[in-house]
Structures are given as C-alpha cells and as structure tokens.
Amino acid sequence: MTALDDLRAAVGRAAASLGAQPKAPPTLERPRQAGHGDYATNAAMLLAGALKAPPREIAERLATAMAAELGDALDRAEVAGPGFLNLFLTDAWHGRALAGVLAAGEDYGAGRPEKPERVLVEFVSANPTGPLTAASGRHAAYGDALRRLLRFAGHSVDGEYYFNDAGSQVRKLGLSIQARARGDEPPEDGYQGDYVAELAAEIPEAATAEVEVVTRRGVELVFARIRATLAAYRVEFESFFSEAALYEGEPDAVHRAYARLEEQGRLYRSDGALWLRTTELGDDKDRVLERATGAATYFASDIAYHEHKLERGYDLLIDVLGADHHGYIGRMKVAMAALGADPARLEIPILQFVHVVEGGERASMSKRRGEFITLDDLIAEIGVDAARWFMLARSHDSAVDLDLDLARRQSAENPVYYVQYAHARIASIRRRTQVEPAVEEATALHPSERALVKALLEFPVEAADAAERRAPHRISAYALELAQVFTAFYRDCQIVGEPEEAGRLALAVAAQRTLARSLDLLGITAPEEM
RNA sequence: GCGCCCGUAGCUCAGUGGAUAGAGCGCUCGCCUCCGGAGCGAGAGGUCGCAGGUUCGAAUCCUGCCGGGCGCGCCA
Missing domain, CATH: 3.30.1360.70 (Arginyl tRNA synthetase N-terminal domain)
Known part of the structure; x- marks a missing residue:
C-alpha cells in the first residue's frame, strides 16, 4: 500500500x-x-x-x-x-509518503498478483533469410520491454523467437547464395542484398553443393548474425523455436494438433484437402490445414505451434506481430477456440510499421531487394540506448518514421540522455555526501520537494498500467516527467551541506531508484556517470 | 466491398470521461562566482481531421463522413 x-x-x-x-x-x-x-x-x-x-x-x-x-x-x-x-x-503526509517509497526499496512499484500467470511472449520471429532490420529493432525493443513489465508486475514470463526454417523462403535464400557463388544473378524472387554474396563467400562449395546443404549452412550463418545483433541490442530469448521441429517426432506436433481438433469435432475432408470448420466459430470461411497435395499450410503449422505452447503450460500467450499480420488475429483466436482453449488466452499486440525516410520521403524497405536499414546500422549510428528509446517512446499503435540522418543528428538531443543524466547526477551527489538518507517528517518542504514526492507516488500506477495495457511507451513518458521534476527539485533545493541534507538525500535516492527502474523496464542503462 | 491502425503546436509524438489540452525538437528573449549547463526561466505557436450524438462535463465513448497506412489465398 x-x-x-x-x-x-x-x-x-x-x-x-x-x-x-x-x-x-x-x-x-x-x-x-x-x-x-x-x-x-x-x-x-x-x-x-x-x-x-x-x-x-x-x-x-x-x-x-x-x-x-x-x-x-x-x-x-x-x-x-x-x-x-x-x-x-500537509508536509507530514508527504514525508510519510516518501518514507513508504524508501521502505519498499528496490522493489518499489513491483506487482504482487494473487495468481501470477505463466506468460510466453513471442516476438521478433524474423525468418533467417537476412539481417535484422530497423523494424525488427522495434519488435525486439517492444517485446523485451513487455517481458520486463510483466515480470515486474509479478508474472513468470519467457520470451521466444519462432522461425520458419523449412519453407520456400529459406530455400530461396539457398538458391540466391548458390547463384552468387556461381557468379549468376539471384533468382528474380530471391534475395538481392550484399549480404548474400558475403554468405556465399563464407560457404565452401556453395557453387557446387546440393542446394539443401547450402540452405542449411546459410540459415546457420544468418542466425549467428541475428543472435549477435540481438545480443548487442541486449535482447535475450529463453528459447528459439523452429518450425521444422513441429514436423519431427512420432506423432509430430502437427498431427497431435490434428488429433486435438478431431476430438473437438472440427475437422473434415473435402476436395482431397483437410479442412478446419472455423465458420462454426465465427470465421467467414473454413480453412485448409492440409492441401490435396498432402502438404500442410502455414495455418496448420501455426495451430500446431500454439497447441505446443499450450501443452507447455502457459496461461497466457502473447504474439507480437507487425501491422501486415493483423488479419491473423481473428484466425488464430478461432484456432484457439477450435483447440478447446479460451481465445482470451491468446493476445496479439500489433506493432505499426517503421518507415524509413530519406530526404523527406518514405523509402521502400524490401528485404528481398536488399533495401533496408539494418538494426546493426541503427545501433552503430545512435547506440543501443537511444535506439531503444526511439522505438519505445511511441505507442505501438502508431507508425514511426525513421530518418537515419535525422536520428543521427538528433541522437545528441535524445530525451533518453536527459533521463540518464538525472540519474548520473544523483549518483554524483551521493558520492559527495557523507550523510545517510533519512526522512524527517517534521521538516517543512519546498513545493519542488512535494512535487517530486507526488511524481514518485505515480510510479506503481504507471508500471501496472503499462503492463496491463501492453504499453511500454507509458514508462518512457513517465521517466521523462520524473527526470524533469527531479531537475526542478535539484534547481530549487541544495542538498549537500544543508540542514535538510538527510531528508533531501532520501528524496534524491528514491528518485534515483525509480529512474533506474524505469530505464531498466525499457532495457536502457542507468549510468553512474556520463 | 469487409476489417485493423492512425489523424492533437512548424516537425516527431504523449494524453482511452474532468477544470485553462501537454512534452521533445525547432523559433524568440533572458540566465554559467552556486551539489554535473546533456541544463534553467520566460514567450510565440492549437477549429484536438469534419459533422452529429451520449454526458453535469468529450481529444477521450457512439454513429456517419473525409484523408493516410496495412490487410482480407489450398502465398509465405
């Protein structure tokens, strides 16, 4: 309380x-x-x-x-x-309120739900056919922040990266690498970026080996790069899940899902294909799971994958997807119902696009044509902290424009540094004082002190709201406000050497912890000095 | 045609029922004998896309329209 x-x-x-x-x-x-x-x-x-x-x-x-x-x-x-x-x-109320904040310690603002949930957040999930783009940077920052927020709210949360390693996209990568190795142009619908030539150079026998071999090796190399990029971006996953794994074992996950759907009486055969009766659950048409050719559709893989997630015991599944996948929400909710699970256990937050802007105009962003800004580029240009702030300072519902020139120019004025600076400044003050922080209830307070106490009291509400609404950007807005209120306090109230030193130091310490926690929820560092 | 998201200051965006709508950047003016100037103060800048409705009260909820982005496959 x-x-x-x-x-x-x-x-x-x-x-x-x-x-x-x-x-x-x-x-x-x-x-x-x-x-x-x-x-x-x-x-x-x-x-x-x-x-x-x-x-x-x-x-x-x-x-x-x-x-x-x-x-x-x-x-x-x-x-x-x-x-x-x-x-x-009264000042006495403010003093007691501050004492409460300090007493909560490092956990100030953390949630203690009566029934913590087991949550799986699936995010990024880019196919291993090329480097992560700046758009993936938005997904990585958002998914990671969401995971941190839900953990802080008291839940048990894992992050997972799902990738299609069996379909025609990765085969196109293999064919593109092979073409480059032979000195040919890649197939028309293949991958054109310079990285394809780099991959070709890294794979011995790329010109002559079986395309399956080249593909497998290419995917491994691309994945190594993706993992390195994610590590640099400070995003870690508890697990990477391969689509191909859904087709391994006896019975495999896809056929286990079919059995489950059959139990629910949702399957039928028609025109040689296996259908899921989704119209009974509100869909406008039934969906094919297995084509007449015997090949499973992506929808079948997705259902099997989600059934697998449920089998693993998660209460809540969150799939973070891009705006081009919003049509998938209804279908997958129906699939959950068909599996006999409550559709409310699946949530699909949609991230609007990151548009790359050049010279005031939106540029195309095609991975196949190799026209994109990579996440590595973005990190190299503005750094991880500024990049993550840039991605998390806006609602996931609004599209963001990324102008690399502008981002580079503005990175020095990025508000993230203002927040970090406030944190570093408090660290500096703490290095300069010998006094122990202590709340003195009887002391008269300056209006800036009262304002800071009230700003600190907002934190638990903001953290809970941000988690519930799946809206990390609220934390960046809060962190900026807290830094501003702290800076006003710093301006108005001398700390070191004053009679009120212990009390003001207590306020500064509470602010420092809360700033550090806010930044941590965003996956951004809180430096002791800058 | 149907569906999802967006439209708020010059620009980028917060603000999911409260009083006189905010921040960052940009612009104008002022401030470095003082715990860190990556700063501080003051100012200019708004028909919250438009029109109705609900409410004591609407940027916020509902309906319709306009504009922009993205989707609606036995593709992946």
Whole structure:
C-alpha cells in the first residue's frame, strides 16, 4: 500500500459515509492547475444522482468527512468548479509518503498478483533469410520491454523467437547464395542484398553443393548474425523455436494438433484437402490445414505451434506481430477456440510499421531487394540506448518514421540522455555526501520537494498500467516527467551541506531508484556517470 | 466491398470521461562566482481531421463522413 492507495481508500470511505454508492469508482488525480491542490476527486459529482443534491453541496459534506479521515495529513479541502474536491495535503503526509517509497526499496512499484500467470511472449520471429532490420529493432525493443513489465508486475514470463526454417523462403535464400557463388544473378524472387554474396563467400562449395546443404549452412550463418545483433541490442530469448521441429517426432506436433481438433469435432475432408470448420466459430470461411497435395499450410503449422505452447503450460500467450499480420488475429483466436482453449488466452499486440525516410520521403524497405536499414546500422549510428528509446517512446499503435540522418543528428538531443543524466547526477551527489538518507517528517518542504514526492507516488500506477495495457511507451513518458521534476527539485533545493541534507538525500535516492527502474523496464542503462 | 491502425503546436509524438489540452525538437528573449549547463526561466505557436450524438462535463465513448497506412489465398 502506498500513501496514494491509502488516500484513495480514504476517499472511498468518506464517500460511503454520505450514504450512497458513487456510480463509478471516484478518481484521484493530480490536477494540472497548481491552485487545485495536491489531489482532486470527482466523488461528489458521482454521488449527486443517488443523493439527489447539488454536487457542490455534497462536496462540502465530503470535505468534512475527509477531514475526519485524514487528520493531520490534510491541510485543507476546497470545493471547486462543478463539484470537485481539491485536497491540500500537509508536509507530514508527504514525508510519510516518501518514507513508504524508501521502505519498499528496490522493489518499489513491483506487482504482487494473487495468481501470477505463466506468460510466453513471442516476438521478433524474423525468418533467417537476412539481417535484422530497423523494424525488427522495434519488435525486439517492444517485446523485451513487455517481458520486463510483466515480470515486474509479478508474472513468470519467457520470451521466444519462432522461425520458419523449412519453407520456400529459406530455400530461396539457398538458391540466391548458390547463384552468387556461381557468379549468376539471384533468382528474380530471391534475395538481392550484399549480404548474400558475403554468405556465399563464407560457404565452401556453395557453387557446387546440393542446394539443401547450402540452405542449411546459410540459415546457420544468418542466425549467428541475428543472435549477435540481438545480443548487442541486449535482447535475450529463453528459447528459439523452429518450425521444422513441429514436423519431427512420432506423432509430430502437427498431427497431435490434428488429433486435438478431431476430438473437438472440427475437422473434415473435402476436395482431397483437410479442412478446419472455423465458420462454426465465427470465421467467414473454413480453412485448409492440409492441401490435396498432402502438404500442410502455414495455418496448420501455426495451430500446431500454439497447441505446443499450450501443452507447455502457459496461461497466457502473447504474439507480437507487425501491422501486415493483423488479419491473423481473428484466425488464430478461432484456432484457439477450435483447440478447446479460451481465445482470451491468446493476445496479439500489433506493432505499426517503421518507415524509413530519406530526404523527406518514405523509402521502400524490401528485404528481398536488399533495401533496408539494418538494426546493426541503427545501433552503430545512435547506440543501443537511444535506439531503444526511439522505438519505445511511441505507442505501438502508431507508425514511426525513421530518418537515419535525422536520428543521427538528433541522437545528441535524445530525451533518453536527459533521463540518464538525472540519474548520473544523483549518483554524483551521493558520492559527495557523507550523510545517510533519512526522512524527517517534521521538516517543512519546498513545493519542488512535494512535487517530486507526488511524481514518485505515480510510479506503481504507471508500471501496472503499462503492463496491463501492453504499453511500454507509458514508462518512457513517465521517466521523462520524473527526470524533469527531479531537475526542478535539484534547481530549487541544495542538498549537500544543508540542514535538510538527510531528508533531501532520501528524496534524491528514491528518485534515483525509480529512474533506474524505469530505464531498466525499457532495457536502457542507468549510468553512474556520463 | 469487409476489417485493423492512425489523424492533437512548424516537425516527431504523449494524453482511452474532468477544470485553462501537454512534452521533445525547432523559433524568440533572458540566465554559467552556486551539489554535473546533456541544463534553467520566460514567450510565440492549437477549429484536438469534419459533422452529429451520449454526458453535469468529450481529444477521450457512439454513429456517419473525409484523408493516410496495412490487410482480407489450398502465398509465405
């Protein structure tokens, strides 16, 4: 329980004491206007209907009840506007609130769900046919941050990378490598990038060996590069899952999935193909699993893969996909239902595209033609921290433009450095003081100190919201705000050598920990010095 | 035709029912005897795409339209 939770509970009790239930949970928010108090609640307006009285009059009664609830924590409560109750809290309340933050220690803001869930986050999952692109950088940053957020919320989370290593795409890579090795142009629908020639040079006998051999070797080499890129980007996976593995063993995962679907009575044969009766579950047409040729469709692989995930005991499956896959959401939800699982156990957040911009215009970004900015390029140009911030500072719902020139020019002004700088500055202050941080409740506080306490109190709510909404970008917005509020405090309140040193140091330490945690949730470093 | 996402300051974007809509960058002016100037303060800059609706209250919810991005295979 933070001081904010206590305050919220007090509002609830005060509202209940007036003899009616609010028509919605009352809000408790930090007003934008300085004159509107530390927190404001709309409880009176929500009670007006049930109590059949003007909101402002109810707010007056609520103010009296709040005074009784809060005692010396409340300086005064003012009725304002259409019926808001603005709460002005004392320095003692702020001091106790800060003490609570410090007492929580490194875990401040962490969630403790009654029933932690086992979650599998599948992300990146780029096919091993070329280097990771800047767009993969968005997926890697998002999936990794999501995993960190869910863990911080108290869940058990694994990250997995799924790749198609059996289909025609990897075969095209093999053919392209072989063509290069022979000095020919790659096939028209093959891969054209310079890396294909590099791969050809790294594979002895690439010109003469069987294409299967060249393909297998090419995939290994590409995967080695992908892993190296991910390691440089500080993204690790608990597992890599190969599509080919779904067709190994007896019975293989695909046939286990068929058996499961058969149990559910969802399969039938028609025109020589094996069909899944998805129309019964709301789809507009039934879907083929096995073609008349006997070859399984991708949909069959995907179903088998998800059945395999369920078999592994995960409560929640999260697939992070690109905007071009949004049509997949409905199909896979239907597939979950067909497997007899609750479709709500599968979530598919969609990341909008990263557009590469050159000279103010959107450039094409084709992996086949070799026209793309690689994630390695991006890291080399602006560094991992700035790249991850760039990818995570925006909602996953909005497309981002990546202009490498602009990114390079702006990287020095990237807000991530402002946040890191605030952290480093606190580290520096701590190196300069001999005093132990200690909250002194009786001390009068500067408005900037009170503002910083309130900013710190927002963190657990922000972290929980960001996890629930699968929205890491909220953490970057929060981190920037916290850094700004800290910097204002730093400007207004000398720490080292002042009588208030211990108390102000306590505030700085709480800010440092929270900044470090926020950056950690984004996979960004929190330097001691810069 | 159907579906998903977006439209907020010059630019890039936050803001999923509260009061006078914010940040970063850019622009103008001011500030380095003071714990780290990667900074601080002040200012200019907005029909929140348009039109209706719900509500005490709408950038936010609902409907329709306009504009942009992306999808709707026995492709992968």
